Amino acid sequence: MDSESYDINLGNKDTETRKKASEDFISFWDEQAKKLSWFTPWEKTLDWNPPFAKWFVGGVLNASYNALDRHQSTKAEKPAILWEGENGDSKTLTYKDLFFQVKKFSNVLKSLGIQKGDRITIYLPMVPELPISMLACARIGATHTVVFSGFSSSSLKDRIIDSKSKIVITADGGFRRGSVVKLKEVVDDAIQGLDFVKNVILLERTKTPVNLNSKDKWWHDLMKDSSPDCEPEKLSSTHPLYILYTSGTTGKPKGVLHGTGGYLTHLQSTYKWAFDIKDSDVFFCTADIGWVTGHSYVVYGPLLHGATEVMYEGSPDFPDISRMWDIIQKYKVTIFYTTPTALRMFMKFGDEIPNSFDLSTLRLLGTVGEPINPEVWKWYYKIIGKEKCPIIDTWWQTETGGMILSPLPGLESILLKPGSATYPIPGVDMAIVNEDGKEVPPNNKGYLIIRNPWPGMLLTLWGDDEKYKSVYWSKYENAYYTGDYAIKDQDGYFWLLGRADDVLKVAGHRIGTAELESSIVSHSDVAEAAVCGIPHDVKGEAIIAFVVLKEGIKKNEETLRTEIVKEIRSGVGPIATPEQLYFVSRLPKTRSGKIMRRLLKAIAKNEKIGDVSTLEDGAAVSEVQSAFDELQKSFAKNKKN
Numbered sequence: 001m002d003s004e005s006y007d008i009n010l011g012n013k014d015t016e017t018r019k020k021a022s023e024d025f026i027s028f029w030d031e032q033a034k035k036l037s038w039f040t041p042w043e044k045t046l047d048w049n050p051p052f053a054k055w056f057v058g059g060v061l062n063a064s065y066n067a068l069d070r071h072q073s074t075k076a077e078k079p080a081i082l083w084e085g086e087n088g089d090s091k092t093l094t095y096k097d098l099f100f101q102v103k104k105f106s107n108v109l110k111s112l113g114i115q116k117g118d119r120i121t122i123y124l125p126m127v128p129e130l131p132i133s134m135l136a137c138a139r140i141g142a143t144h145t146v147v148f149s150g151f152s153s154s155s156l157k158d159r160i161i162d163s164k165s166k167i168v169i170t171a172d173g174g175f176r177r178g179s180v181v182k183l184k185e186v187v188d189d190a191i192q193g194l195d196f197v198k199n200v201i202l203l204e205r206t207k208t209p210v211n212l213n214s215k216d217k218w219w220h221d222l223m224k225d226s227s228p229d230c231e232p233e234k235l236s237s238t239h240p241l242y243i244l245y246t247s248g249t250t251g252k253p254k255g256v257l258h259g260t261g262g263y264l265t266h267l268q269s270t271y272k273w274a275f276d277i278k279d280s281d282v283f284f285c286t287a288d289i290g291w292v293t294g295h296s297y298v299v300y301g302p303l304l305h306g307a308t309e310v311m312y313e314g315s316p317d318f319p320d321i322s323r324m325w326d327i328i329q330k331y332k333v334t335i336f337y338t339t340p341t342a343l344r345m346f347m348k349f350g351d352e353i354p355n356s357f358d359l360s361t362l363r364l365l366g367t368v369g370e371p372i373n374p375e376v377w378k379w380y381y382k383i384i385g386k387e388k389c390p391i392i393d394t395w396w397q398t399e400t401g402g403m404i405l406s407p408l409p410g411l412e413s414i415l416l417k418p419g420s421a422t423y424p425i426p427g428v429d430m431a432i433v434n435e436d437g438k439e440v441p442p443n444n445k446g447y448l449i450i451r452n453p454w455p456g457m458l459l460t461l462w463g464d465d466e467k468y469k470s471v472y473w474s475k476y477e478n479a480y481y482t483g484d485y486a487i488k489d490q491d492g493y494f495w496l497l498g499r500a501d502d503v504l505k506v507a508g509h510r511i512g513t514a515e516l517e518s519s520i521v522s523h524s525d526v527a528e529a530a531v532c533g534i535p536h537d538v539k540g541e542a543i544i545a546f547v548v549l550k551e552g553i554k555k556n557e558e559t560l561r562t563e564i565v566k567e568i569r570s571g572v573g574p575i576a577t578p579e580q581l582y583f584v585s586r587l588p589k590t591r592s593g594k595i596m597r598r599l600l601k602a603i604a605k606n607e608k609i610g611d612v613s614t615l616e617d618g619a620a621v622s623e624v625q626s627a628f629d630e631l632q633k634s635f636a637k638n639k640k641n
Helices: 016-023 025-033 063-067 069-075 095-111 129-140 153-163 183-190 219-224 261-275 292-304 323-331 340-348 374-384 465-472 513-521 557-571 597-604 618-640
Strands: 044-049 052-057 079-084 090-094 119-123 143-146 167-171 174-176 179-181 199-203 216-218 242-245 255-258 282-285 308-312 335-338 364-367 391-393 430-433 445-450 480-488 494-499 503-506 509-512 526-536 540-549 580-583
Touching: 016 025, 025 044, 025 052, 025 261, 052 261, 063 069, 063 129, 063 292, 069 095, 079 095, 079 323, 090 095, 095 129, 095 219, 119 129, 119 153, 119 183, 129 143, 129 167, 129 292, 143 153, 153 183, 153 242, 153 255, 167 183, 183 199, 199 219, 216 219, 242 292, 261 292, 261 364, 282 292, 282 323, 292 308, 308 323, 323 335, 340 374, 340 526, 364 374, 374 391, 374 513, 430 480, 445 494, 494 513, 503 513, 503 526, 503 540, 509 513, 513 526, 513 540, 513 557, 526 597, 540 557, 557 580
Parallel strands: 079 308, 119 143, 119 167, 143 242, 167 199, 199 216, 282 308, 282 335, 335 364, 364 391, 540 580
Antiparallel strands: 044 052, 079 090, 174 179, 242 255, 430 445, 445 480, 480 494, 503 509, 526 540
16 A cells, blocks of 8 residues: 555535434435435335335436436536547537437337337447437436447347347447447347347448348438427336446356436436536546446436536547547546556556646546556656646446545545545445454455445346345345455555455465556556466466566566566565566557456466457457467476476
C-alpha cells in the first residue's frame, strides 16, 4: 500500500449523510429514492427475504421517463450525447432529439409485437442508436440484454437462447481499428434455427453489403413512418429493466438481472455523489455499453441527471495513442472516467503526447474496472489532471449495479490515497473477513463482503434463483460475497487486490496477482505487467511474469530483471520473486481494455486457449506464447544440466 496521501479540496464537507445512512440505511435509501419521478409512491421501502431484496415495493415508475420526459421542460435543447465515430463522423443529440427518437423506436418495437416483459437482444456498436434502443425497451416495459459487439456468434447465441429474445437489434457492421466488423453475419449465424427470434432490426452503419432474409427489417424503413407519440409504460419498481451476462470465460455465462426502482435510485445517488455533476459539465466515460459501466454511467446515470456526455465508437488508441486527449480537447471534457489498463497503455508512450493537448477543462478524473496501482494513479494525477483534479478510484461489479466503493467529491472532502478506493458509499456496510467470516485486523488480507442489501443489487440470476444463492450468498450467512480480495487499513480505507480466485499459492503463501502486478509496475521503466502461476514440484505454484516497458527504455534486460525483482522483494516479499520474467511489447487484452489473464494461464499450463473473439490484438497472444515457449526451453535445458 502507498503511504502518500493527497489533500485535495473536493468542495463539499457533508457530515450528515453518512451519519443518517449508518443509523438507518432503509430510511436513508427511502429519502434518496424520492429524487426520482414516480407515478405512484411505494408502500414499503425494502422487502428483505434473504438473499432476495425488493426495493420500493408498490412504487410505479419508468426508466425512460426519468431519463428523458422529466427534462423536456428545462433541458430540451441541451446536448445529451456528443457522439464521435471512430472514422471521424460526429453527431450531437439534444434531450429533445433523444426523446423524439426513443418514442419513435418504442412504437417500432410495439408494431413488431413486443409487449411488456418480452426480452430484446441488442448487438450494436457504440452508436447513439444503442442507448435509443435501450431507452425504447425501458419505455414499453421490454427487458433489454445488451451484448458487446465484439462477442462471437456462439457467445451471442448463448445469450439469445437464455433470454429467449424475440428481437435482435444489430447493424450491418461496426468500425474497429479501421476495419469493419461484420455484425450482421455474426447475428445470422447466431440465430440459425432459433424460431423464437421473430425479427432482426438492422441499422445501416458501415454500408457493408448484407444478405437479407424474411426476418430482417431496416431501422430506417421502420422509423420512417413511426409515430413520435408513445406514453411510457407504468412499471412496478421491481420490473426487470435488463439482463446483462457476465463474460462466461468459465462455463455458461450468468444472466445478472437488474430491476428498475432500486437500480435507478442507486445511480441517481452515486452519479451525483461521485462526479459532483454540474449543469455545465461535459462527462466522458470510455466504457463500452456492452459492459455494466456503460449501462450505469454512460446511459442511465448521466441521463437521469440531464448531463451532457461524450460517447466514442472506437478503440482508445486509434488511429493513434492521442485519440482520447484529442477528444477531451475537442469537446472540452470536464470529467474523464476510464480504466487503469487504458492509463497504463497511455503512460507507456510518455508524457509528451498528453502534454501537447489542452486538457485544462478537466476538473475530475475517475477509474473503473480493476485496482489502480499507485504509480499509474500519480501519473494520472500529475500529467492528465495537472495536480488539480481529484481522482475517484471506484470499485463495483455487474452484480452491484453501481459504485460501492469510491471517493465522493459531490458529498464530502477526504484525503485521497493513491491506489485506494477509500470508503463504501453511504448506506452500504462492508467488511473484510477470513475464511470463517470473522473480520480481520487492519492491514490484513481477506475476502470483501457486503453485509446488508442495497438498492442497485441484482434481483437474481435470470432463470436461476438457486445459482444466485450459491454463487453470492452461500459462503457467508446473510452476506454478499464479492469474490474479491482486499485490505482495510488503519484509517478504514479499502484497497482492492483483485479476484480471490486470482491468487497464486506459492509454498503455502497466498499472493494476489493484482498486488504483485502493482509492485512490478511501480518500477519507473515499466508500463504494464501481468503474472500467472505455473505448476511447481516443490512450491506448488511458481510465478511467471510478463512485462511491458515504457517507450524508449534502453537498459539491458538483465539489469531490468534484477531491478524489478528487487522491487518485488521489497514491496511484496521474497516469496513473490518470479521464477521467470519475460519482456514483451504487448499483452493480450479484450476490446474493452482488460488484460485477458486467462489466456496467460492457458498458455502457462499448456491448455486450450478457448474463445478469443473479444481479443483486441491476436498478435499479442502469439508474442506471449513465443515468450513462454522460450522459457519452457530454458527450464528444460536447466533441468538437463
